[in-house]
Amino acid sequence: xxxxxxxxxxxxxxxxxxxxxxxxxxxxxxxxxxxxxxxxxxxxxxxxxxxxxxxxxxxxxxxxxxxxxxxxxxxxxxxxxxxxxxxxxxxxxxxxxxxxxxxxxxxxxxxxxxxxxxxxxxxxxxxxxxxxxxxxxxxxxxxxxxxxxxxxxxxxxxxxxxxxxxxxxxxxxxxxxxxxxxxxxxxxxxxxxxxxxxxxxxxxxxxxxxxxxxxxxxxxxxxxxxxxxxxxxxxxxxxxxxxxxxxxxxxxxxxxxxxxxxxxxxxxxxxxxxxxxxxxxxxxxxxxxxxxxxxxxxxxxxxxxxxxxxxxxxxxxxxxxxxxxxxxxxxxxxxxxxxxxxxxxxxxxxxxxxxxxxxxxxxxxxxxxxxxxxxxxxxxxxxxxxxxxxxxxxxxxxxxxxxxxxxxxxxxxxxxxxxxxxxxxxxx
Numbered sequence: 001x002x003x004x005x006x007x008x009x010x011x012x013x014x015x016x017x018x019x020x021x022x023x024x025x026x027x028x029x030x031x032x033x034x035x036x037x038x039x040x041x042x043x044x045x046x047x048x049x050x051x052x053x054x055x056x057x058x059x060x061x062x063x064x065x066x067x068x069x070x071x072x073x074x075x076x077x078x079x080x081x082x083x084x085x086x087x088x089x090x091x092x093x094x095x096x097x098x099x100x101x102x103x104x105x106x107x108x109x110x111x112x113x114x115x116x117x118x119x120x121x122x123x124x125x126x127x128x129x130x131x132x133x134x135x136x137x138x139x140x141x142x143x144x145x146x147x148x149x150x151x152x153x154x155x156x157x158x159x160x161x162x163x164x165x166x167x168x169x170x171x172x173x174x175x176x177x178x179x180x181x182x183x184x185x186x187x188x189x190x191x192x193x194x195x196x197x198x199x200x201x202x203x204x205x206x207x208x209x210x211x212x213x214x215x216x217x218x219x220x221x222x223x224x225x226x227x228x229x230x231x232x233x234x235x236x237x238x239x240x241x242x243x244x245x246x247x248x249x250x251x252x253x254x255x256x257x258x259x260x261x262x263x264x265x266x267x268x269x270x271x272x273x274x275x276x277x278x279x280x281x282x283x284x285x286x287x288x289x290x291x292x293x294x295x296x297x298x299x300x301x302x303x304x305x306x307x308x309x310x311x312x313x314x315x316x317x318x319x320x321x322x323x324x325x326x327x328x329x330x331x332x333x334x335x336x337x338x339x340x341x342x343x344x345x346x347x348x349x350x351x352x353x354x355x356x357x358x359x360x361x362x363x364x365x366x367x368x369x370x371x372x373x374x375x376x377x378x379x380x381x382x383x384x385x386x387x388x389x390x391x392x393x394x395x396x397x398x399x400x401x402x403x404x405x406x407x408x409x410x411x412x413x414x415x416x417x418x419x420x421x422x423x424x425x426x427x428x
Contacts, residue, residue, distance in 0.1 A: 041357030104402035135167035145195030221263035271311030296363035324382025342410035
């Protein structure tokens with residue numbers, strides 16, 4: 001699979017000729033209308049076997065082989081070049097496909113307004129083949145410990161038909177926000193816990209859940225030890241029923257990180273107790289904050305590196321956003337919230353406003369600016385094939401368990417093609 005960045009004057013026919021494929025295949029892979037112009041800076045995925053690499057300053061067959069996981073001798077053989085002859089800058093080498101590592105993939109799916117939209121159901125049908133887990137978000141908890149289910153429609157049968165594990169996500173959401181008071185009640189009241197666990201087990205049996213994921217956020221720092229005790233109790237009980245147990249963790253970089261979202265999440269304790277964790281490595285750029293990449297590679301890597309000091313790599317799922325944000329400038333704290341956009345929507349906005357897409361090397365994320373019809377300036381950060389490939393590379397480098405997407409229903413076709421190209425997805 002090849003990632004190609006559109007340049008001035010490019011069209012699908014010319015690009016297809018470069019890679020020995022057809023413009024129809026490229027359009028289908030990237031869900032493009034072939035009659036619509038491309039955007040300069042747009043990242044396309046070219047559906048070919050293997051990929052091509054252009055030699056850069058300082059490259060050798062050995063360093064290129066390390067980058068792509070292939071022996072230098074094999075690169076020389078495939079490209080019919082002398083193993084010992086220096087490479088010329090600008091030479092295009094063919095990189096054949098290499099064996100794929102097995103990983104797990106999860107995706108949350110969040111019905112809103114009490115219903116499952118056609119878009120969400122179609123996303124579940126389309127992408128469950130590439131998932132180990134499908135996670136309807138979420139089951140809320142009453143003050144008595146009773147489960148309040150989300151609308152599920154056909155999710156259970158979709159998961160079953162794709163050999164995908166249905167994940168029962170339990171949160172301390174109340175009235176649209178994470179509740180510290182409700183969280184404290186769940187973690188400290190034995191009666192609430194007993195009711196909750198019994199309802200989780202009966203619901204899992206009735207609907208067919210295979211994993212129970214606790215996503216308790218905005219917890220009082222004083223309840224960190226209580227959370228650990230609750231997880232020990234819950235995991236022991238749920239394991240008896242043959243259920244996996246996982247948790248979602250705020251993105252920390254140290255054990256003593258301050259802040260109301262972080263202090264009650266003990267990485268080591270969760271890593272010791274549950275089967276796996278999801279690191280929520282996104283929302284550095286968020287709707288109420290200043291414009292920036294949603295999941296910049298530097299901070300994401302810092303979280304992973306800290307997590308690896310506390311949790312085995314085979315228990316860590318890297319969280320990944322499937323969206324970006326469109327900010328109205330100038331950014332004013334407490335002012336207008338940014339609008340969420342899918343990667344496909346972002347490309348459309350750039351095209352409609354005749355803007356080229358830029359790429360920030362430090363954060364490894366695409367962005368652009370535009371002025372709307374009433375003269376307001378905007379800044380858009382989103383995800384593309386390059387940014388998601390960098391996250392896949394991180395998963396490989398750190399030997400992580402896999403990836404967890406927030407959330408289905410936002411169009412990003414390049415992600416799914418590259419996921420298939422990089423990994424073999426584990427099915428239970």
